[in-house]
């Protein structure tokens with residue numbers, strides 16, 4: 001079941017992010033705050049009472065018709081079953097008056113590239129790629145973050 005997160009889901013989101021081994025892990029506080037203040041632009045997937053995946057997002061303040069997806073993760077045991085794709089669809093359809101979706105992906109993240117490319121294909125939308133944050137800017141051996149701008153997306 002996919003729906004809006006509540007504050008009590010924050011730690012589960014943090015745990016899934018940390019266990020992924022590939023995401024930049026933010027503080028527990030950040031995930032709790034996100035589940036409080038950005039719940040309308042985020043979703044969690046549940047299997048019974050357990051959170052098995054999440055998408056955190058926000059409306060871009062300078063361009064409110066763009067939904068930015070910040071992080072997506074699915075618990076390892078639940079991967080490969082379409083959970084992330086369904087979360088993206090549910091999230092995009094739950095946010096009114098958005099026409100574009102943006103996210104950044106590191107070039108080595110094949111799963112994430114496939115996930116967002118498939119979303120664009122399902123919606124018949126174009127994907128424009130450009131570097132948002134270079135490796136030099138990020139520092140500490142971080143891969144560059146490539147902006148995927150998808151749209152216009154039909155609901």
Ligand SMILES: CC(C)(COP(=O)(O)OP(=O)(O)OC[C@H]1O[C@@H](n2cnc3c(N)ncnc32)[C@H](O)[C@@H]1OP(=O)(O)O)[C@@H](O)C(=O)NCCC(=O)NCCS
Nearest residue numbers: 020071072073074079080081082083084085111112114115
């Ligand atoms: C990326 C991630 C969220 C995908 O979750 P998932 O529930 O397994 O994804 P889905 O089953 O919905 O797959 C969506 C599509 O991507 C493809 N895909 C998923 N993982 C893939 C991988 N590792 N390599 C290639 N393709 C992949 C699927 O085949 C599917 O395509 P299809 O519609 O043609 O079948 C999950 O692997 C994850 O949590 N990874 C660690 C965190 C991460 O990298 N997050 C993204 C960056 S923010």
